[in-house]
Amino acid sequence: MRSEPGHRPSAGGEQPDLGELLRGASHAMRHRFAELLSPWDVSPHQLRALRVIAANEPLRLRELAELLRISPRSVTEVVDALAERDLVVRAAVPDDRRATAVTITAAGRRLLSDVGEAGRANSADFFNKLTAAERHQLAELLGKLTAGERNDRTGQFRERRARNSR
Numbered sequence: 414m415r416s417e418p419g420h421r422p423s424a425g426g427e428q429p430d431l432g433e434l435l436r437g438a439s440h441a442m443r444h445r446f447a448e449l450l451s452p453w454d455v456s457p458h459q460l461r462a463l464r465v466i467a468a469n470e471p472l473r474l475r476e477l478a479e480l481l482r483i484s485p486r487s488v489t490e491v492v493d494a495l496a497e498r499d500l501v502v503r504a505a506v507p508d509d510r511r512a513t514a515v516t517i518t519a520a521g522r523r524l525l526s527d528v529g530e531a532g533r534a535n536s537a538d539f540f541n542k543l544t545a546a547e548r549h550q551l552a553e554l555l556g557k558l559t560a561g562e563r564n565d566r567t568g569q570f571r572e573r574r575a576r577n578s579r
Contacts, residue, residue, distance in 0.1 A: 442539060445535055446535065449531055449535050453528060455498075455528070458481075459491055461481065463495060463501065463525060464525065465477060465480050465481060466501055466521075467521070467522065470514075470515070470517055471506075472516075473506060473515075474489065474492060474513055474514075477492070477515065495521070499518055499520050499521075500518055500520055500521035501516065501517055501521055
């Protein structure tokens, strides 16, 4: 009988591969979330872009590409898809006619709210396999593992943005 990587039975007290277990759980969550998004006809990467725009608007396309860590060409495709559905709007940057900034629309905010509510219910369903104490412990452990990772990148971006706007 074959088993998935990270899900091998421990022989002789061997520790399971935590990285593989975490990747497996993450994969399951991503798959569930992608399915959850189908009624809104939005992809996970489009939703991520919409969240970043909402948190940092108005946002130049170059800045959005930086925050998403994708190429400018890819960010243009994502923004095109969001604009086509009236979830975001583009506008010229007043002090730089060559630059374009993007902001979220009321429809985009509604979508974020609706998806957020459905996502919380989806997560609750996924994590209900754990007791309340286990969920609390998992939250603490994951917080400890990821402390500073995302906040460092966003903080650096915001500092650079503040310096450039002076």
